[in-house]
Amino acid sequence: MRALSLSVLLCLLSAAVLAQPAGRGGPGQTPPDHYVLVHAGTLLAIPGVRPQTKMTVVIRNDRITAIENGYLTAVSDAAPGSVLQVVDLSDRFVLPGLMDAHVHLWHEPAFSRHRAERGDRHPSWPGVPATGAEGAVNAMVFARRNLAAGFTTLRDLGSDDQSVFAVRNAIDAGRMIGPRILVAGSAVAVTGGHGDSTPMDRTGDDMTRLVNATCDGPTECRKAVRYQYKLGADVIKFTSTGGFGSNTGLEPQLFPDEIQAVVATAHLVGLKAAAHAYSPIAIKDAVRAGVDSIEHGFLLDDEGIAMMKKAGTFLVPTLSASYPPPIFRIPDPPSVRLRNEYRAFERAYAAGLKIAFGTDAGTFTHGTNAKEFELMVGFGMTPMDAIRSATVMTAELFGISAEAGTLEAGKLADLVAVKGNPLENIAVLGKIDFVMKSGRIAKQDGRMTEPFSYPAFLE
Numbered sequence: 001m002r003a004l005s006l007s008v009l010l011c012l013l014s015a016a017v018l019a020q021p022a023g024r025g026g027p028g029q030t031p032p033d034h035y036v037l038v039h040a041g042t043l044l045a046i047p048g049v050r051p052q053t054k055m056t057v058v059i060r061n062d063r064i065t066a067i068e069n070g071y072l073t074a075v076s077d078a079a080p081g082s083v084l085q086v087v088d089l090s091d092r093f094v095l096p097g098l099m100d101a102h103v104h105l106w107h108e109p110a111f112s113r114h115r116a117e118r119g120d121r122h123p124s125w126p127g128v129p130a131t132g133a134e135g136a137v138n139a140m141v142f143a144r145r146n147l148a149a150g151f152t153t154l155r156d157l158g159s160d161d162q163s164v165f166a167v168r169n170a171i172d173a174g175r176m177i178g179p180r181i182l183v184a185g186s187a188v189a190v191t192g193g194h195g196d197s198t199p200m201d202r203t204g205d206d207m208t209r210l211v212n213a214t215c216d217g218p219t220e221c222r223k224a225v226r227y228q229y230k231l232g233a234d235v236i237k238f239t240s241t242g243g244f245g246s247n248t249g250l251e252p253q254l255f256p257d258e259i260q261a262v263v264a265t266a267h268l269v270g271l272k273a274a275a276h277a278y279s280p281i282a283i284k285d286a287v288r289a290g291v292d293s294i295e296h297g298f299l300l301d302d303e304g305i306a307m308m309k310k311a312g313t314f315l316v317p318t319l320s321a322s323y324p325p326p327i328f329r330i331p332d333p334p335s336v337r338l339r340n341e342y343r344a345f346e347r348a349y350a351a352g353l354k355i356a357f358g359t360d361a362g363t364f365t366h367g368t369n370a371k372e373f374e375l376m377v378g379f380g381m382t383p384m385d386a387i388r389s390a391t392v393m394t395a396e397l398f399g400i401s402a403e404a405g406t407l408e409a410g411k412l413a414d415l416v417a418v419k420g421n422p423l424e425n426i427a428v429l430g431k432i433d434f435v436m437k438s439g440r441i442a443k444q445d446g447r448m449t450e451p452f453s454y455p456a457f458l459e
């Protein structure tokens with residue numbers, strides 16, 4: 001454990017609380033309660049509601065028990081043996097932990113030129129892992145980097161059938177520091193479609209198709225969803241149109257009955273369904289099928305906006321995905337032209353659609369997700385709404401509003417802090433200084449509390 005800094009005063013409470021030994025570790029004994037009093041100079045407890053100054057967030061173990069005016073230094077009703085920690089963020093802006101609804105944790109673009117080596121299984125494009133084991137190691141590193149950037153909850157919308165499940169489980173079991181992750185597993189795709197990752201010479205192999213969630217026709221697509229569910233998926237992702245990343249065009253690739261099969265099967269087993277969709281036809285097919293979110297939606301038209309508004313469908317804009325990283329060396333990217341031509345984000349925002357923050361991190365460097373905030377605000381969203389999209393709205397989309405998204409008594413203690421005021425300068429969210437997830441401090445004074453990996457090479 002690193003030396004205590006001035007901003008942390010780890011102290012045991014007064015005589016009353018010290019009256020009994022903690023009794024940690026004895027058989028049948030529960031560990032002592034751990035209280036943290038976070039002194040917030042400015043506290044945005046509920047994005048959308050004006051922030052307050054000089055507040056204390058009272059945390060017992062993993063949850064918030066109260067939000068109090070002024071700086072508390074003791075907890076009156078703490079059980080004997082409880083441990084109390086005061087965290088001084090009186091010169092910081094404190095807000096709920098951020099959430100990204102669209103990441104791919106098993107990869108990011110590789111920065112070195114690819115060279116075949118012994119033991120190299122020729123990944124399909126630089127950065128994509130050749131095996132589930134490599135994907136899991138990547139996901140460990142990238143999950144942590146997202147957490148360091150202030151993202152305490154992530155939704156992984158398509159890696160493979162192994163990597164991110166393993167990392168989610170290790171984090172949930174407390175074996176390593178990391179964000180809460182909702183996992184889609186393999187994205188459901190049709191043969192030859194965007195996201196079909198079966199190898200060219202083995203597309204007829206049933207098991208290869210299943211682990212890659214490649215399906216054709218309603219029956220196969222039901223099975224593909226059920227297989228990801230069996231693996232432990234938290235959400236189902238399907239790629240209903242081509243995409244910039246696969247050179248398969250931008251038009252529909254699934255028939256309406258295939259889309260209906262995917263969405264209905266996901267809902268049947270209690271999962272939400274997310275549609276990667278560019279073409280307005282595919283967007284409308286997905287909305288008719290009751291999909292929960294449209295991912296990207298770059299070619300969204302007015303009819304689609306009206307349908308999404310009526311159905312309450314979320315848009316996850318992934319503006320960052322329109323700007324390919326320099327590594328791809330694409331001059332005049334068509335993604336940028338389409339974005340500027342259709343202005344889907346601006347029109348969706350003006351129409352009052354539900355917008356959930358999502359970036360497509362993994363198609364660019366993990367940990368730089370906050371650039372999306374600057375894009376959103378640059379295209380006309382208020383900073384408050386941008387923060388709301390990454391907290392209140394993502395929590396609603398994920399179905400975890402009772403647990404996260406705001407700082408209120410009873411919710412998980414997920415919070416971050418920055419110097420400066422993001423409501424005045426949204427760019428400060430790119431420099432998250434303090435991160436707490438479920439009551440545990442992961443980052444303090446700009447440094448992760450436990451070393452794990454080298455810093456990222458950022459663009």
Ligand SMILES: [Zn+2]
Nearest residue numbers: 102104157360
């Ligand atoms: Zn994506």
